[in-house]
Amino acid sequence: MSLSLVESPKPKQRILVVAPGRGCYNKDELGYLNRYHADKKDFIENIDEYRHLHKQPSIASLDAEAKYSFKLHTPGENASALIYACSMSDFMDIDREQYEIVAVTGNSMGWYIALALAGALDEDGAISVINTMGSMMADGLIGGQLIYPEMDELWRLDSAKTQLLDTVIAEVNNEEGCALFTSIYLGGYRVLAGNEAGLKRAETLLPSIDDKYPMRLYNHGAFHSPLLGQVSERGKAALAAELFHKPTIPMIDGEGRIWTQYSTDTQKLHDYTLGHQVLAPYDFTKAIAVGVKEFAPDKVLVLGPGNTLGGPVAQALIAMQGFGWQSKTDFTQAQENEPKLLAMGQEVQRALAKGE
Known part of the structure; x- marks a missing residue:
């Protein structure tokens, strides 16, 4: 009698997912949604329905502009929703057969995106929070x-x-x-x-x-x-605590605090997001260190658009000797052999993240 050998499934790689903040949708990223996410029309249309109600240009039209414009693409009321759409769409493309997402974090505005990635904000809540906070200085920048x-x-x-x-x-x-x-x-x-x-x-x-x-x-x-005291107060008044839910994936905030599905107090999450997070320094370096030390990912994945956050993530890892890296030399050599840091704004690494 012969025994057939059944190959056991390959274990998933554990990844920490990082959402970018403002300033990552630049000239080279124009057309990002159409280039990579033409299949996400329902998601994009939902965002644009919300923006239409608020008499704002659609992110589809912003992404489809013939030329990149500082005046059009960089103001918070446009950049925030555009970056959120790109990042969330990238997140949807991660190959879940190959990767287990063990935690999420983000830089600055990326915290709002992280809330959406983790399910602490549903689809309607996410665009409400991101668009509202991104539009707070539409009538004039504060500082x-x-x-x-x-x-x-x-x-x-x-x-x-x-x-x-x-x-x-x-x-x-x-x-x-x-x-x-x-x-x-x-x-x-x-x-x-x-x-x-x-x-x-x-x-x-x-x-x-x-x-x-x-x-x-x-x-x-x-x-x-x-x-930004006034922005914080206006945000709290405009965005109810009921928009926030317990996350389904652990989140790491700008103080290095971990919010889990078991311990999250949604009122405290609302208060932090629209209070301390707006008014106090955001320690992105600490968030990355906590993510790597507490969740031991095999890789760190940075969502697009672009890859302006790739360097700071690598530097944060070097600061805490993540993956054994102690300098830029260690990082570049490791990336050539087997990348531990994947950026979906880079074609080769994007393919790895999608399992292609």
Whole structure:
């Protein structure tokens, strides 16, 4: 009697999924929805029905524009919904036969997207929260943001740059009429938020690097700072706690806190999302570290559009020696052999994420 050998199924790879924030839908991403997600018409139409009711241009038409326009594509009321649609659509394309999604997180506005990925916001709730918060400064920006490196050439945190940034923040805030705060800890970068006087003063105090930094972030308000008190209050008034649900996938927020399907208090989730998350620094670096330490993923996957978040994720991993990486050299060598960091904004890695 012969025994037939049945091949056991290959175990799924565990992945931490990361949602991007503002500033990732740029010239090269124009047409992203049509290029990759023409099959998601119902999802996109649902978003555009909501936007039609609010007399806003459809994301389908924004994505289909012949030319990329800073004036049209970067304001929060358009960029937020467009980025959410791209990211959520990418999430739908992840091959669930090959990958087990063990947790989700996001950078800045990516926290709202993470809520949607995890089911803490349903489809209608997600576009309501994302569009409402993204439209809060449609009548005029409150403050602004700039970004500055906090790392050396090998993507390791540089304590001298950290001290410089902290000193500049303190010095600027000691000057009359100036306000400056840490907004986001972004891997090897620090994002600062402030009023116009504070940002201008910081630009004079921070040494120029590569004729590029300090870099102002176009059409960005003073996110994650006390300057957005009014935005937080308006958000709480406009968005009911009933929109929020217990997640079906664990979520890691901008303080490194884990929200699970077992422990989440939806009122506290509402309060954090529209309160502390709006007003206090967003520690994206810590969120990545917690995700890797607590959930031990085999890979980290960054959703599109684009791949502006790939570098900061790698830098955050290097900072905590994730996957054994201690420098940019370790990261690039590892990526050539067997990628541990997948970005759906890159064609080859996108195919890996989709199981193609």
